Amino acid sequence: MTSTAKGVAPAGGQAQVVFDGIDVAYATGRDKIVHALDDIHLTLGEGEFVSLIGPSGCGKSTLLRVASDIITARKGICSVGGRTPRTARLKREIGFVFQDSALLEWRDVLQNVALPLEIEGMGRRERESRARELIATVGLKGFENAFPRQLSGGMRQRASIARAMSTSPKLLLMDEPFGALDQITRDRLNLELLELSQRERMTVLFVTHSIREAILLSDRVVVMTPRPGRIKRILDIDLPRPRQLSVRDSAAFQALARLGVAELEQGYEVHDTDH
Amino acid sequence: MTQTTEVLPPQAPSRLSGFVSEALPPTLTFIAIIAVWQAGVTWAGTPAYILPSPSRIWQALWAGGGSIFYHSGVTMVEAVAGFLLGSMMGVILGTVFAYSRLVTRSLMPFIIAANTIPVVAIAPIIILWFGNGLVSKIAVTAFLSFFPLALNMMKGLQSYxxxxxxxxxxAAATDVQRFLKMRLPSSLPYVFVGLKLNVTFSVIGAIVAEFVQADRGLGFVIMAAYRTLNMPRLWAAMLMSAVIGIVFFAIVALLERWLIPWHSSIRDDAKTG
Incomplete structure (x- = not known):
């Protein structure tokens, strides 16, 4: 089967997320249909960190939305932990971090982080103690009672990550979570996400525009091309773990980055010659 | 002033000095106007029925055992009751509109049409229906003060x-959770825009209703004073209606500050977006 060539084989462990022939199209205005994803095959092993990278319009975010039951594929099967995305969502097994931190302005950090647990129906004392733990985990200790408007972009995104982790999801979806941050803040949050994902062994599907960020964090990097969104190539990132930011200076990292950029550029060419 | 790009501290240096710097300029302006008014009227010898001096208005305010305060109380009760009733209707209608396109399409043209009817035209009809007691005044006030909130509530609930x-x-939230924890709090800045309009309209509504048919209230005082050309008393009644309007507005504004301190229109710091 061609599936192996498309990278179905998980890096190890049980299959946590499976995309099997996912095809998504949606209408944008009259008679205009965007073919967002075409025949996507991808499997994430338990505890695996996979990044999606590619030019705008390649369907990276759409794939996250399929996995979280925000949209439904018109063809193909998606499963999360052996369940449909809808069941996994209703069982609170999915966490989602958006590019915009999307915190509730009228709630302090503690109440924002505790929100999913509150929705789930957990008691106040229990959910607040869990939220406090998570706030400490993402390095926001001391800001429990700060309101979003009082926080920097990086801090807001930390709170957003803590909120997504509050229900202890089996799958964490991250849609360019650091895209709007400056380089220094981004490096710092990359490092912390690296430690966090290595410690918690969460399965993470991460969308980014930065090939270096993708390589630093991931077990595998999926390079995608647009119109329709397809997987072009999957890079195995065999850099040893635990990793530090300094891994970016290694020859192996540089080689992977060059490879990734070359693959990406072809995607952009396809994109340009499209018109 | 806060529209400049410089970042201001989130809190003013202190509540007291903040209050003084905010309240001092209008207070001085007020004193200046009163002084010029008094001096001008005295100097020119203007008759009181054309323009009474501030001191004459002040006397009229206390004349007749301070009956104006009783009439002000009547108008306040009508205005508050009409405001509450109208606002409740506004909240319900706005919420239904926000959730149902069909209801919005079916009802909105007629509600807009009803809202364009001048209140002075419809007040006699409402009074004919509800009698000339308190109830009819509340009904006129409610009629006038539900529309702004209904519209703003709808807009607010859709603005999340x-x-x-x-x-x-x-997070697999239910519809009720989405409403209570997200859409309702998001709507509050809009709701307060509507409430501030309503609270001003409610005083107008009560007084207009009293114009048509009443034996008490500020509208009654104004009409009675006009017929007898007791202009200082008319001015005093007008002053009281302004004071009531300002106090009502201030109460809603304080409530807004207290309930939605997070909203950008309330905050002191100038942050774009």
Whole structure:
């Protein structure tokens, strides 16, 4: 089967997320249909960190939305932990971090982080103690009672990550979570996400525009091309773990980055010659 | 002033000095106007029925055992009751509109049409229906003061952040949870725009209703004073209606500050977006 060539084989462990022939199209205005994803095959092993990278319009975010039951594929099967995305969502097994931190302005950090647990129906004392733990985990200790408007972009995104982790999801979806941050803040949050994902062994599907960020964090990097969104190539990132930011200076990292950029550029060419 | 790009500290140096710097300029302006008015009227010898001096208005305010305060109380009760009733109707209608396109399409043209009817035209009809007691005044006031809130409530409930909605979706929130924890709090800044309009309209509504048919209230005082050309008393009644309006507005504004301190229109710091 061609599936192996498309990278179905998980890096190890049980299959946590499976995309099997996912095809998504949606209408944008009259008679205009965007073919967002075409025949996507991808499997994430338990505890695996996979990044999606590619030019705008390649369907990276759409794939996250399929996995979280925000949209439904018109063809193909998606499963999360052996369940449909809808069941996994209703069982609170999915966490989602958006590019915009999307915190509730009228709630302090503690109440924002505790929100999913509150929705789930957990008691106040229990959910607040869990939220406090998570706030400490993402390095926001001391800001429990700060309101979003009082926080920097990086801090807001930390709170957003803590909120997504509050229900202890089996799958964490991250849609360019650091895209709007400056380089220094981004490096710092990359490092912390690296430690966090290595410690918690969460399965993470991460969308980014930065090939270096993708390589630093991931077990595998999926390079995608647009119109329709397809997987072009999957890079195995065999850099040893635990990793530090300094891994970016290694020859192996540089080689992977060059490879990734070359693959990406072809995607952009396809994109340009499209018109 | 706060529209400049410089970042201001989130809190003013102190509440007291903040109050003084805010309240001092209008207070001085007020004193200046009163002084010029008094001096001008005295100097020119203007008759009181054309323009009474501030001191004459002040006397009229206390004349007749301070009956104006009793009439002000009547108008306040009508205005507050009409405001509450109208606002409740506004909240319900606005919420239904926000959730049902069909209802919005079916009812909105007629509600807009009803709202364009001048209140002076419809007040006699309402009074004919509800009698000339308190109830009819409340009904006129409610009629005038439900529309702004209904519209703003609808807009507010629809103005939530789409990404936040997805957060609630992924968290598997129920519709009730989405309403209570997201859409309702998001709507509050709009709700207060509507409430501030309503509170001003409610005083107008009560007084207009009293114009048509009443034996008490500020509208009654104004009409009675006009017929006898007792202009200082008319001015005093007008002054009281302004004071009531200002006090009502201030109460709503304080409530807004207290309930939604997070909203950008309330905050002191100038942050774009």
């Amino acid at each position: 952040d789409r990404t936040v909605m997805q957060v609630f979706h992924v």
